[in-house]
Amino acid sequence: MEAKRLILALFLLFLLSKSSAFPSRKSRVHKPCKRLVFYFHDIIYNGKNSGNATAAIVGAPAWGNKTILANQNHFGDLVVFDDPITLDNNLHSAPVGRAQGIYVYDKKEIFTAWLGFSFVFNSTEHKGSINFAGADPLMNKTRDVSVIGGTGDFFMARGIATLMTDAFEGEVYFRLRVDIQLYECW
Amino acid sequence: MEAKRLILALFLLFLLSKSSAFPSRKSRVHKPCKRLVFYFHDIIYNGKNSGNATAAIVGAPAWGNKTILANQNHFGDLVVFDDPITLDNNLHSAPVGRAQGIYVYDKKEIFTAWLGFSFVFNSTEHKGSINFAGADPLMNKTRDVSVIGGTGDFFMARGIATLMTDAFEGEVYFRLRVDIQLYECW
């Protein structure tokens, strides 16, 4: 009887350890260990808005220039940005961090971009950074890029971020909604 | 006897769970959980081939320009690309996806590049993206870059990709063979 009770206890311990120590790692339905939603706002320099521009064309193809996005769906334009991050979709809300990095328009036929950037936080709420990379076929309603790492509060983070264009005004302003789903949290 | 049978069953279950749930994670001989081989084709814009160019110089050093790759092993040339991906080494095969991103030639003495790019798939075969980054010392027969993330069918992928220059024609066309070995599959 004692042996059986021991076996049972051991078996329960075994089951428990499987289910709790590695919660979502190999399960088929993946649940994020952390989820965060932000907006960021990109105002591109067009030669006249140096006061409030947050981004600038710094690389352009032979047929382009640095103050007007190139034709052929801006193919070849490389943009550096330092954009405010807000909690809601209002450009004038208090920024909670900065989105910093580069994007390039990389297709002649339709609008598509490639992004390498970071979210940088230094507030009471969040300290640290989240790093992203990936393709942004921006004519799709939503598209996923990778969370490739993190520091500080986001130490060793991995996951995906679902981008959605929340506003697009002429060729000067756009706003992206970023739904960050981390699947590795340390 | 019953107790012994229970113990045996438990022990087998235990072994099974160890070997199957975390297959190659910490073993010394690493075996990819997924392997894929593709080719991609890069035709760089040279001022005369706008019809079929898939890439363009968008950044160049002080001594360079946007239609001729710079001297000193193209040091400083930054190229944006949207290249077709094929299953074999034929440029005219039906593309199964697009390779999109940037590369920079980053050494004066020999040809070497740094790459940040994505494979984007949207077919019945594969949906999603694989994201890559790394150094490409392209005079070596093979060289490895990192798979830093993935989305869709390649959700949370990590691994390496072995690049091989499969063809190199003048300064306009090259073809890379990409042998993707994923070691983290979700």
Place this chain on the structure above:
Amino acid sequence: MEAKRLILALFLLFLLSKSSAFPSRKSRVHKPCKRLVFYFHDIIYNGKNSGNATAAIVGAPAWGNKTILANQNHFGDLVVFDDPITLDNNLHSAPVGRAQGIYVYDKKEIFTAWLGFSFVFNSTEHKGSINFAGADPLMNKTRDVSVIGGTGDFFMARGIATLMTDAFEGEVYFRLRVDIQLYECW
């Protein structure tokens, strides 16, 4: 008695496997599985130092050029580099590898950069590469970027790297101390 001994052995095996197979993965206090400290040296091309420059401006905003870092804290300057890596802080020490990739200055108000680069080693000591990405708010004494992957000796590495500006001479030379802490080692 035999059954009890079996149970005990099984239990010990179980504990052992839990504690050794996944050492630091989910523990609260993270200890690097590998730590490496290097220095790298960046000499930017200014129109007169082509002999020993290791980096060049290849993208610049509308108000910038390729031989002088732009005003407004160099916002928009994109630099390609192939910098020597040394074990100590002496530029003239024998290089143990090369730091290759890009950085962009991405803020108008203060010095801040975004980095995508690799450490490339090919010596008896180390063979392979370590890939990095992240924000570099370079006015901070130390700042962390992500190790997003590795190849060769650094196969599948992940972690963080703490950057520290070890020297900064005018607008031509800087030296970074890089303290690499890997938390995933294969």
